[in-house]
Amino acid sequence: MPDQEKYNAADPLAEAGTEELEMPSAVENRTFDLGTMEAQSLIKPERLQDHPEAPAADERVEARSLWQDAWRDLRRNPIFIISGLLIVFLIVMAVWPGLFASTDPLKCDLSKSQQGVSSGHPFGYDNQGCDVYARTVYGARASITVGVCATAGAALVGTVMGGLAGFFGGWFDSVVSRIADIFFGIPILLGGLVFLSVVPSQSIWIVVAFIVVLGWPQIARISRGSVITVKQQDYVTAAEALGAGSSRLMVRHILPNAVAPIIVVATIALGTYIALEATLSFLGVGLKPPTVSWGIDISSASDSFRNAPHMLLYPAGALSITVLAFIMLGDAVRDALDPKLR
C-alpha cells in the first residue's frame, strides 16, 4: 500500500487531476484547447486557404501503372532476360528454321542410319538416316505452335468462362464450375490416349484443340477466383455507384485487376503444354510423321539409345531447354506481377 501511494504521488497525471493550478503552463494550454474543441467551429477560417502539397517540378516521380511497374521489374530480372532471349531465339527458329539449318529434315538416306557426327551434320543421323540437327531445328515449330496456340486458346476460354462465372455467380457459376470440374477430373494423358487414338489426326490443330479442351478449367478456376476477389473491392462498388454498367465494370474495372494471376498461370502452362505435346507424340497419339516433332524423334530414338545416344539427347535437350525457358519466364512474370512477393 505505501508503494502504491508513492507511485500515485509520482504520477504527474494523478497529481494534475487533483491539483490543477500547479500544472505546467504548456499542459494548461493544451487542456484549454481540447476543452473548448467541442464548442469551436470545426472549420476555422484560416483553414479555408488550402496549403497544397505542391510537388516541386524536378522532384516529380513519373506516374507508373501496375504494368509499367511490372515491366520495370522484369527488365532488371536476370532470369527474365535469359529466358526471354532463349524464347526469342526459339521463336525465330520456329518461324524461319531455314536460317539455322540448310538440310531438309525429311530428306533421309537410310545408308547413313544411326551414324555419328560428320562434316555439315553436327548432330549426326537418326534411324532413318535423317539429319538430327535439321530435325531438332525444325521440331521447334511444332512445339512452339502447339504450346502458344493451346495456351492462347485455353487462356481465352478459361478467362471468359471463369470470369463470367465469377462475375454473375448464382446458377451460371454452378453450371460452369461443375463443367470445369468434369474436365478437370479427366487425367490429361489418359484422356489423350483415349481421344486422340480415336481421332485419325494428322494435323497439329487436333492436338491444340485437345489441350484447350482439357486445359481451360485450370485457367477458369484461377480467373473465377480472381474475379470474385476483385468484384468485392470498393472501387468496383464505387464505379457501380457512379453509374458504370455491367460490361464496363467487367472490362474496365475488374479484368485489368484480375488478369495478373491468369497471365502467370498461362505462362507456366505454356511450358507444360509443350512438354505435353512431346509426351503425346512420344506415346504415338500426338503429332504423326511427316510432321517433325521432338516427341516423335525422342520416341523413335529411345529404342536404340545405347547404340546411338545422340539421336535422343539433342531433341530431348532442345525440349528441356524450351520448357525450362517458358517456366522461368512464368516465374519472372509472377514475381513482377505479385506485389506481395516483393
Next chain:
Amino acid sequence: MSSSMTTGVSSRKADPRGSGTGVEDAPLLQVRDLHVEFRTRDGVARAVNGVDYSVRAGETIAILGESGSGKSVTAQAVMGILDSPPGFVTGGEILFKGRDLLKLGQDERRKIRGSQLAMIFQDALSSLNPVHSVGYQLGEMFRVHRDASRKEAKARAVELMDRVRIPAAKERVNDYPHQFSGGMRQRIMIAMALALEPDLIIADEPTTALDVTVQAQVMELLAELQAEYNMGLILITHDLGVVADVADKIAVMYAGRIVETAPVHELYARPAHPYTRGLLDSIPRLDQKGQELYAIKGLPPNLLRIPKGCAFNPRCPRAQEICRQEVPKLFQVTEDDGTELAGRGSACFFWKETLHDA
C-alpha cells in the same frame, strides 16, 4: 410515423447555407418506411426496420449511429448498390424527385446513379481503381454518362481536379491513386461524385480515414461545393464532431430505426432520446478529468435477435415495462406548454423526461 417526421422537418433550417428559400417545395429524396434485411445462413438480419427521412435541395442531413445501426445499408439501398443476395429491400419507398427508385428497372437506376445521385465512399484508396490513372477515372464519368471523347474527358478531369483544389492538376491527371495523399484521394472521390453535378450526394463516412486536420479541409470543401451546386447531402457518420458544423438536421439511428431527429444544434443542446443522450455523454472532455469516461453500457443488439419492444431497452437507464413490450413510434417532441418543436421527433416513451434532464 412517417407523417410526423415529414411534416415536422419541413419548416426550418438551422443554417442559411444552401437554398434557404425552398421551404415548401417537395423534398428531393424521401425515404418512407424502408425495410432491408440480409438473409444469412444464421437467419434473417433485419438491418433497416422502417426508416423515414427526407432531404431537400441544398440541405444537409446527417445520419448518425454506431456500426451496425443500418446507416450505411440505408444509403446502399438508396443508391441501389446493395449486395443482393444476401441483402433485400423488403418494403418501403425511396422517392427521388417524385419517382420511386425501387420500382425502376436496373438500366434506369444505373443512369440515375452518378448523374443525379452520387456517393462518396469512406476509404478513398480502396475506392479508386489502382490500375487506372485518376484522370481516367474522373473522365470515365463523362464517357459513361455523356458520351464524351477521350480528349474531352481528360480536359474535364483536369477541370474537376482544379475545382477540388488539387494542386498542379494538369501534371497530376495521369498519376495513379497510390501517388496521392489520403486527403487528396478523398478530394478526387469528391470530384468524381460531383462530376456531373448531381442533385443529391450521399457521403458515407467521408472523413473517417483521414487525419483530423485534413478532415476539416475535406468537410469544408464538401460543404462549399454543396452550397455552390445547391445539392442535397446525406452525411453518414459516427463522428459527432464532423456533424456539428456541416449538417442542418440529424437523424440518429439505432438497430435499423431512426430514434431521434432534430435540427443539429437542438440535438446537441437538448437530446430527447436516452441513446442520443448517451452518445453525447460519451464524448471525452477534459473538464471531467479524473472521472471515469461515460460509456453506454452493453453492446449494440445483434441484428439477428433484436430485443422485443424498444431495441435500446436493455441498455437504457430509463427503461420501464412498456419499453420491453411495445415499439415506440417517433413522437413529435413539444415544449412543456405544448408548442411543437419543429423537426424534432423521438422514438422514446419518455422523451419528455429525457428532454427535461438535458
